[in-house]
Amino acid sequence: MPAKPVIKKAPLKKAPAKKAAPAPAPEPAPEPAPAEAPPAEAPPAEAAPAEAAPAEVAPAEAAPAAEEAPAADAAPPAESAPPAEAAPADAAAAPPPPTEPAPPEAVAPAAKEPAAVVAPEASAEAAAAPEAPAPPAAGKGKAPAKGKGKAPAAAKTKAPAKGKAPAKAVAPAAEEPAAVAAPEAPAEAADAAAAAAPAAQPPAEDAAAPAAPEAPADGKTSAAAAAPPAEEPKAPTPPPPEPEVPTSEPLNVSVEDVNDTSVTIKWRPPEKIGSGLDGYVVEYCKDQTTDWIVANAEPTPANRLVIKDMATGDLLHIRVVTVNPGGRSAPGALAEPVIVREVVDRPKIHLPRVLKSRLVKKVGEKVNLVIPFSGKPKPVVSWTKDGQALDPKTMNIRNSDKDSILFIRQVERSHSGKYEMSVKVDSFEDKAAIILQIVELPGPPTSIKLADTWGFNVALEWTPPQDSGNTEITGYTVQKADKKTGDWFTVLEHFHRLNGTVSDLVMGNTYSFRVFAENKVGRGEEAAVTKETAQILKQGIHYQPVDYKEHDFTEAPKFTTPLSDRAATVGYTTKLLCAVRGYPKPKVEWMKNSMIIGEDPKYRMINSQGICTLEIRKPSCFDGGVYTCRAKNSIGEAAVACKLEVKQVVNPAAEKKE
Known part of the structure; x- marks a missing residue:
């Protein structure tokens, strides 16, 4: 028995429809309506109330008439067509006779104005089925489009827009819902809608599709519900867990404090941490036993622990292990057992300031190091050199209650190194390091060569010495020697x-050269000498004196300073002065009143650097006159x-007496 049809009901706008022309008889191949035909306009209709009488379903005999294609100009406008109700999917008992498909130009009217279409050959039970209210289509009047492939598709109708060509008819697809029943409206409006809706018959295979066995109450079917559920993607396989790895052993396990009843130890974290670090476990064992006792019930995260309630005088072996998900690590133990007793004064080395830095000594010098310390009871003093015990044959150690002395009579290069002094009282220990550096003169440079020779110059190159004297090289000294004399002279120093x-x-x-190396001790004793000699050649060098004209210095005598008239007093010596120049040196003569003054002792004539002087000693009235100085030479x-x-x-x- 076919399922009961579900009729959708939606509020409709009630409007009086104009009488449409009678529908023409169906033809095997209906021709499309002419494009010139304007669509018939209908005045707006009042909305029908939701509680209106149920829509009448057209009888099965009326189905062929509903499927007839009306004239395109009889369709009402899109805004005036009321929404149609869907006919039950199982109402189609027999498919309509196949007809030729509409031409491709014919398109079904828009879903906004579906016409009332009744499925062909509907049964009486389908006509009597109760109506199901259809949800409003947001004012657009679209028929539901769900239930794909469940029932033969009904014809879609679309009113042509104003001023456009008539609607194009398209064959309905298989996804269309069941046939739409005519809503409640006057007979005239139903006839007009039936006349305006073009008939589009579905293909034979769509008409023969069986109806859905079950339909929801609202007449909608979900395509997603009909499809099989998609498989959920599988989660990726997690990688296998990494194996748990324990840590390495704790480092630098040492004693921090000890008294009559407890021992405090400390350590450093392990170098390698495997699968984390949960804590540390401290264990101790009394001497001459093999039972290890756990000092802390739970692992401690700290790097320090106090082992309490010990008996005075016990000798304890102590070790520390780490714990993590990988298990226990290798133990880190004390180097020596600890005696549980009170220490009055811990050992302490008082290193002098001069020894806190590097101590440098020359080869052959004496070393006497006095290092004081303190501790009670008397500490045990020990010395090492580069981690090894000292050789008593080359150095002496003297220890007292307050200091320790390291004595070396003559140091050698082999005495260089790091000396470490240790002062120990029970499990407490103090250490001090002293670096001793023994230096000496450096060796010669490894090689030396003549790089180039040009003119009066020679370029030299050399390499550092192989033996630096246990210290850095501070410079070089370069010397030269003439082959004729063989004497060395320093040309470059430091x-x-x-x-x-x-x-x-x-x-x-021809020259030879040698180079010495220098360090803080001094200049090396040996030098590197060039194997080749540098010869300064004479070729291409010629000295030519400059030709110049010798200057003629000859000059006739010329007085640069003339004689001046003078007045003298009788009895007072006076001098006449003048200056003359000339080359060759001129001969000077003095004259009085054009008479040459001879060897008169009353006159003294002096000529020095061109200055001519005539001295008249105690002149008298007769010595007045004209004096002339004359100079003459070959010019x-x-x-x-x-x-x-x-x-x-x-x-x-005297004049008055006279």
């Missing part, structure tokens, strides 16, 4: 580079003259 240039060499000589002569006046002093008293 030179820091490994190459240099020697200049100002004598042309025609010429010159003369200057002056007037000398000698005055007599008058005594007024």
